[in-house]
Amino acid sequence: MTRRVIPLLSLLGLLAGLLVVGATGRSQAAHHEQCRPDGLYRTPGVAVPYCDIYDTEGRERMSSARRVIGYFTGWRHGKNGQPAYLVNNVPWNKLTHINYAFAHVGPDNEVSVGTTNPNNPATGMEWPTVPGAEMDPSLPFKGHFNLLNKFKKQHPDVKTLISVGGWAETGGYLDDNGDRVASGGFYSMTTNANNSVNTAGINTFADSVVSFLRTYGFDGVDIDYEYPTSMKDAGNPLDWNIANPRRAGLMRSYVELMKTLREKLDAASATDGRYYMLTVAAPSSGYLLRGMEHFQVFQYLDYINIMSYDLHGAWNEFVGPNAALYDDGNDAELKHWNVYDTPQYGGIGYLNTDWAAHYFRGGVQAGRINIGLPYYTRGWRNVTGGTNGLWGEAVGSECPNGLATCGDGARGIDNIWHDIEDGTEVGAGSNPMWHAKNLERGIAGSYLRSYGLDPDNDPEDRLTGTYARHYDTTLVAPWLWNNDKKVFLSTEDEQSLATKVEYVVDTGLGGVMFWELAGDFAWDDGRGEYFMGSTLTTRLYDSFRTATPYNTRRANRTMPYDTLDVRFELTGFALGDNNYPISPKLRITNNSQQTLPGGTEIQFDYPTAAPANMAQQSGWSLSVISSDHTGPNRGGLKGDFHRVALRLPNWQTLAPGQSTEVQLTYYLPISGPANYTVSSGGRTYAVQQDLGRQTAGGTPTNTTTPTSTTATTTATTTTTPPPVCHAPAWDRTEVYTAGDTVSHKSHAWRAKWWTQGEEPGTTDEWGVWEDLGPC
Template sequence: MNRRFLSLVTPIAALVLAGVFGIMITGSAQADDAECRPDGLYKQSGVDVPYCDVYDTAGRETMDSPRRSIGYFASWRTGKDGTPAYLVNDIPWNKITHINYAFAHVKDDKISVGSPTASNPAIGMEWPGVPGAEMDPDLSYKGHFNLLNKYKKQHPNVKTLISVGGWAETGGYFGDDGKRVANGGFYTLAESQTKINTFADSVVDFLRKYGFDGVDIDYEYATSANHAGNPLDFQFSDSRRATLMSGYVKLMKTIREKLNAASAADGKYYMSTAAVSASGWILRGSESYQVTEYLDYANIMSYDLHGAWNHFVGPNAALYDDGTDSEMKHWNVYGTYGMGYLNTDWAYHYFRGSMPAGRINIGTPFYTRGWRNVNGGTNGLWGTSALADQTKCPAGTGGDVGSTVPCGDGALGIDNLWHDKNTMGGEEPAGANPMWHAKNLEEGIQGSYIEDYGLDPENDPTDRLTGTYSRHYADTMEAPWLWNADKKVFLSTEDEESMAAKTKFVIDQGLGGIMFWEMSGDYDWDADAGEYRMGTTLIDQIDAAFANAGPYDATKSNITMPDTQLNVDVTYSGYAVGDANYPINPTMTIKNNSSATIPGGAVLEFDYATSAPCDMTQQSGWTLSTVKCGHTGGNTGGLKGDFQRVALTVPSWQTIAPGASVTVKIVYRLPISTPSNYVLKFGGKSYALSVDHPRLGDPGGDPTSSSSSPTSTPTTDPPDQCTEAAWESTKVYNGGNKVSHKGHNWQAKWWTQGEEPGTTGEWGVWRDLGAC
C-alpha cells in the first residue's frame, strides 16, 4: 500500500487501516517525504515533493523487483507494414519494472506524438481481431497509449515513461505524413529559457493526460564533439557546440522543477530520467555532465561502442576492456591514458563518480551490429572492414566528413534484416538485426519472415543464407559474436552468456538495474515454426537473476560523511570545445553561501570517478594532494574502485568570506562526471556540502567562530568510536546495515549472511568505513 492511496482515505478510515495493516500514519508528510529523497537527487527548496510515493525511507525506488528491468517499446512495430508486430500486449508485464515508450518529439516547443489520426500508433491506431489488443473504451484516445493504461490497471507497479528524442528525433521529428521535419528539436529548444519553460510545462500536461509516470529525455547528444549525433542534425548542432551542454543543464533542471511542482500538486511523484552516452569521446565534450543531480536515474546507452561508422571490427557492447581494442590502439588511448573507454564498465564508473550506483542502469542491446568483407583479426574480431569507395560513406562517417579513419563496410541483406533506410532511401549497411534473427543465422535457418522485411533471396544472393555462422565468445570482454568465414561477415551479438555476466555485474556493483533496447529484439524458440521468433528469453533471465538480488546501493559516498552540512557550492566551467578539450582543465568555483568565513588552511576533500587516471592536478598555486587512489593502471577486467579522492588546501593567505567565491584551475586527462562527496575541514570540524544534496537536513552547522582569523590547517577528525553493533555470523544483514568488527566499522552493500567483514575484499559485500 502506498502513500497515494492513504491520501485518499478519511482520517477515521486511515486509523482503521493503521490498525488492520500496521501502517504508521504520521502527522508530517513533509518529514516522511524528506526521508525518502534519494541521495544526491536535487533538493528544491519550498516544494514539498512526495518522494515517498516512489521511494522508501532509504531513498530506494519501490518496485516488485530489487533491481530495475527497463524495456524500450518501439512504437513503429505495429505490423501494419507487413513485418511482425510487437504490441503492448506482447510485453512481459510481470517480468519488467519500467517501460520507456519510444518516441515522442519536440514540435512547436512542446512535447508531441503527432495528430490523433487513425494511422497514429501512439493515440489513434487500432488492431481489430488481435487478441489482447482491444481498446479500453473508457479512455478518450486509442493506440499504444490506450493499451499501456489498460495493462497498467492489471500491473500497477510497472512504471511507464515517455521517451523524447532518440537518434532520429533529437533534432527533428516525423510528421503525420511520415516525412522528417528538421526543426532543430532539442538543439534549438534548449538555447532559450522561454522555450524550455514551454516544453517543460507541456511535459507536465502530457504526463497527466496520458497517464505516464515520468519523462525520459533521449537527447543525442549535448556535446562539443564535432559531428556527434545524427548527421541530419549537423546543421543545428555543429554551430552550437560550445553552448549545447549549458542548454541541456537548463533543460533538465527546469523539467525537474516543473515535475516537482506537479508532483506536490497531484500527490503523485513524476520521474525524470535520461538516456546517456557511454562514449568517452562524446563525454569529453559533455563537460562534467552536470545533469545527473536532476535525474531519478540514468540509463547508460552502453552499446553502439563499435559499428560500421568506422572500419574497426569489434563488440557492440563489451562489458570490459581487455587491452586489445584496435580502435583504442589506433588512437594510442592505452598509451595516453592507460585505459580503454569503449566498454560498459568504464561508462558505469564515469557516472558513478556523481551518482549512487542504484541510480545508474547499464544498457544492453537486443540487436546486432556487423561488417562484411572483414580482413584479419581472430575470427573477425579486431580485424578491419573499410568500404571500398570512401566517397560513398554514409553521411557523417569516414570520407563523407574527411576523416582519417575509413568508414566501415557494413553488413547487408540477410545480415541486415531491419533494413533501415539512409537519407537517399537506400539500405543503410549496418548489420542491424534483432537477436531472434541472429539466433536463426547461428542455427543455419534462413527464416520464414525475411521477405516481409523486403529481402528477395530468389533473385539477390546477398539476401540468401550462405555459409556458416559460428558463435565465438571473448571471456575477457564478456562479448559474443557470429563469424561467417565464407562471407567474411562479423555480427556482434548479445545472448544468455553475456547477459549472465551483465546481471552479475549489476548485482555485484550495487547498480540499479538493466535497460534494454528494445523489447521486440528478444527471442524464443518456436517449435511449431521451427525457428526463433520474438520472445522473452533475455528478459526472463534478467528477471530471474534480479529476483534473488539484494537491494541496490543507494548511497553516493563510500566513506562515512559528516552529519553536519554547510551551504557551499562547487561548480565547474570554462571547458575547451571539442578536440581542444585535452587535457581537461575546467575552472572550479567554490562559492561560500554560508555565514562562516572559510579560513586559509581549510581542506576541501572530494571524489572524482575512476574513469580518469589518479593524477588530478591544479594550476592555481593551491595545494592538491591525492588522499586515495581507487584505481591505478590499466582497466583490463574492470576498474577496481569507484573513486579517486583528493584534498585541495586553501592557501594560508586566502579566505573565503560569506557570499564570496574563489576559483581554482584543475586538470585531469579522461572525462569524469561532476566530482562529489565533498568534505570541508576547518576549525577542527568536518562538514558535508549542500552541493551534494545529501540526505541531511537543511544546510546549517555554521561554526560559531565564523569571523575568526585564519588558522593553521585543521587537525584530522578523531576516528569514530565502535558504536555499531558487533557483527554476528548467523545474522542476516541487508544493504546499508552497519556493524563493527575487529576495530573497524563496516557497511553491507547488499544482502549477506555468514560473510565475515574484512574477508570479502574490495569487491565483496562489506565496505570498510574505517577504524573505530
C-alpha cells in the same frame, strides 16, 4: 524482492499518522524527506511526494530488487507488412519499467507524437483482429497508449515513461507521412542561435511534458537527447547543420532543461499526489562525454540509463563488440588513436560498459545507474585481419548521409532491421537477436520477405556459409563469424547477459535497461525457428527479483554529520577538440557565515574512469590521497573513487560571500566530483550542495561503510565527533509520526510511521525506529 508486510496495527498507525501531520504542525515535506534519494534536488517550496515511489532508504519500490527497463518502440505495429510487436506481447510480469519510444519536440517546442488519426500508432491505430489488443473503450485515445494504460491496470507495479528524442528525432521529427522534418528539435528548443539558453522554449516544452503525462497516464519522462555535447559532428549527421553552430551552449542549456523539468514535474507531483519521474538515456562513449563537461545534471534525475551499446559499429572501419562489458587492452579503435600508449591516460580503455558505469558513479550512487543491453546486433562484411574478425578492419564506400568515410556494414540477410536512405539500404549489420539465433543454427527464417529481402533474386539476401559463435571472456562479448563471407555480427546472448547480471548485483547498480523489447527471442516450435519472445528479459527479471537491494548512498565512506554551505562549481571548459587536456576551473564560493582561513583543506571524490593524475595549475596544494584503482583497466576497474585533498593557500582566506578559483587538469572525462568535505578549525563538514539525505531536524544521514578493499591510502580523512543530542528525549506517552526524531540512550532515532510506546532500540531493523547514529 519480497515486500515486507507491516503488521496491521502499525499500518493503521501509519495511516493515522499521515492524516494528522497537519494537525500536529509537522510538515508533509519533513515526512517525504525521509524517502528522497541521496543527492536528488529539492524543488524550493514544494512538498514533493517522494514516498509515493521511494522507501525510507530512498530506494525505489519495485517488484524486483533491481530495475528491468524495456524500450517499447511504436513503429513495430504490423501495418507495414512486417511482424508486429504490440503491447499485449510485452512480458509485463518480467519488467519494472517500460519506456515508450518515441515522442519528439514539435515545431511549437511542445512534446508530441503527431496528429491523432487512425494511422497514428501511439494514439489512433487499432488491431481489432489481434487477441489481447482490444482497446479499452473508457479511454479517449486509442493506439499503443490505450493498450499501455489497459495493461497497466493489470500490472500496477510497472511504471511507464514516455521517451522523447532518439537518434532520428533529437534534431527534428517524423511527420504523419513518415518524412523527417529538420526543425531543430532539442537543439533549437534549448539553445538560441547565439548559444544562449532558450528559456522560453524550455518552459514551453516542460509545461507540455506535464500536460502530456497527465493526459496519457505516464509515470514520467525519459529524455533521449543525442547529444548535448560540444564535440563537433556528434549525433545524427542530419542534425549537424543545426547542432554544430550551437555546440558552445548545448550543455549549459541541457542543465537548464533538466532543472526546469524537475521543478515543473515536482510541482505537478505535489498537486496530483503522485510522483512523476525524470530520467535520461546517456551516452557511454568517453569521446561524447568529454564534451558534456562533468555531467552536472545528476541532481535532477531519478536515474540514468547508460546507452552502453553502439560502442563499435559500421560508422567506422574498426571491427569490435557492440557492448563489451570490459576493456581487453586490444581495442583496435583505441589503438589507432594511441590511447593505450599515451601515458596521461594510464592505459585506460573507455569503450566498454564498465568504464561508463564508473564514469557516472563519480557523481551519483550506484543505485541510480542502469547499464544498457542491446537486443540487436551490429556488424560488418568483408572483414580483414583480427581473430575470427574481432579487432579486424572493414573499410566501406557506401557511407550514410554526412559521413565521408565509414566501415563496410553488413547487408542483406545480415541486416534485416535496416534503415533506408535515398532509396538505398544502409549497411549496419542490424538484426534482432532472434534472427541472429537463426543464423547461428543455419535457419534462413520465414520472415525475410516481410523485411524487403528477396532471396530468390539477390545473393546478399540468401543464407550462405556458416555462422560460428565465438565468445571472449575478458570482454564479456559474443559474436557470430561467417568465414565464407567475412561477416562479423556482434551479439548479446544468455552467457554475456548472465555475467552482466552478476556485475550489476556485485557493484550495487540499479539494474539494466535494454533496446528493445521486440529483439528478444524464444524458440517457436510451430514455425521451426526463433522468433520474438522474452527469453533474455525473463532471465534478467528472475535473476534480479531476489537479489540484494541496490546501493543508495553516493559516498563509500562515512561522511561528516554537520554541513557547511560552501559551493563548488567546475567552469570554463574548452570546447570540442580544444578541451584536451581537460582544464576547467573549480570555483569555490563560501555561502556560510564563517570565514575559511588559509590552509583550509577541501577533499572530494572523482571516478576511477579517469587515472589518478589530477593536478592543479594555480599554485595551490593538491594531492590524490587514495585510489580505489590504479593502472590499466583490462578486465574492469577495481573500485569507484580517487580521493583528492586540496588546500587553500596559507595566505588566502575566504570570507562569507567570497569566491575563489583553482585550475584543475585531468585527462579523461569525469562526472562529479562529489562527496566534498571542508576541514577548518579542527572540524570537518560535509557540504549542503551534495544534497545528502536529511532527518526531520536537517542533519545528513549519508553514512556508509567503504566497499573497496583495494585503496592505497596516503592520508587519513578527518571526521567530526558525534554531535550532542539536540532532538527531544523519547517519551513513552508521546505520539510520534513519520519523520519525527528523538534522542534515546545516546543515539538519535527517526520514526518511520505512527508509533506510541515502542522504545527506540528494542525493535529490529524493520521496526518503526531508524537509528541515525550516536549523538
